[in-house]
Amino acid sequence: MMFKPSSPLLSGLLWKIPWRLSAPQKARQRKRLRGVDRVVDTVSAALERNGFTTKSVERWYAEMPREEEMLPKDKYTIFDKKEKKYRKGIHKLPKWTRVSQRVNPPGF
Amino acid sequence: MSSYFRITLMRSAIGLPRRTHDVLKALGLKKRMATVFHPVSPSVAGNIMKVKELVEVQEVDRRLTKQEVHLERKPDPGYYVEKRAGTELRECRRA
Numbered sequence: 370m371m372f373k374p375s376s377p378l379l380s381g382l383l384w385k386i387p388w389r390l391s392a393p394q395k396a397r398q399r400k401r402l403r404g405v406d407r408v409v410d411t412v413s414a415a416l417e418r419n420g421f422t423t424k425s426v427e428r429w430y431a432e433m434p435r436e437e438e439m440l441p442k443d444k445y446t447i448f449d450k451k452e453k454k455y456r457k458g459i460h461k462l463p464k465w466t467r468v469s470q471r472v473n474p475p476g477f
Numbered sequence: 478m479s480s481y482f483r484i485t486l487m488r489s490a491i492g493l494p495r496r497t498h499d500v501l502k503a504l505g506l507k508k509r510m511a512t513v514f515h516p517v518s519p520s521v522a523g524n525i526m527k528v529k530e531l532v533e534v535q536e537v538d539r540r541l542t543k544q545e546v547h548l549e550r551k552p553d554p555g556y557y558v559e560k561r562a563g564t565e566l567r568e569c570r571r572a
Contacts, residue, residue, distance in 0.1 A: 401530070404530075404533070405529050405530055408525065408529045408532065408533065408534050409526070409529060411534045411535065411536060412482070412522050412525050412526065412529075412534060414536065415480060415482065415517045415522075415536040416517060416519065416522055418480070418517075418536075419479070419480065419517045419518075421517070421518065421519045421522070422519070423519045423522045423523055423526070424523075425522070425523050425526040425527075426522060426526060429526065464492060464493060466488075467488055467490075467493060467530045467531060468530060469529070469530060
């Protein structure tokens with residue numbers, strides 16, 4: 370059979386968001402994670418040199434893993450209670466390139 | 478010795494919460510690639526932490542003027558001036 374009916378062919382506008390990230394997308398995601406780490410390190414070093422401390426920086430170091438400490442699972446996927454096996458691609462998260470999403474809820 | 482944060486807005490806050498826009502406004506970052514200097518202090522650090530995904534930060538010894546920041550980005554013109562016309566004219570007259 371030549372024509373294979375599928376929802377994108379049968380209807381007009383249908384967005385298809387791939388279920389996983391491509392290799393370059395993952396590379397850019399790692400780059401962004403390292404960029405955020407670098408900003409926090411710079412801020413922390415500058416404060417230390419001037420003899421200050423800031424709660425937000427301390428909290429970041431206490432709670433957030435660095436890029437190299439994270440598992441691939443946490444870099445590229447996110448917890449979702451509605452998904453099978455409770456994970457979905459991080460690119461489903463709104464504004465995912467400009468938010469810090471690194472940790473899972475307790476037990477996941 | 479006091480030092481400064483050199484903060485450059487790399488990513489725009491379009492579509493992000495209003496609070497994020499307000500933090501950028503407080504830092505004086507109005508458009509992408511804008512650079513501002515702020516003294517190192519806990520309050521500025523807190524503001525940077527709010528927008529850490531959008532900015533690049535360096536610690537520098539002094540504030541650069543807007544002109545100096547612009548000149549850093551200016552490409553090499555590809556030529557140099559050996560002598561100005563006025564100087565050459567004066568030299569000719571003297572000779």
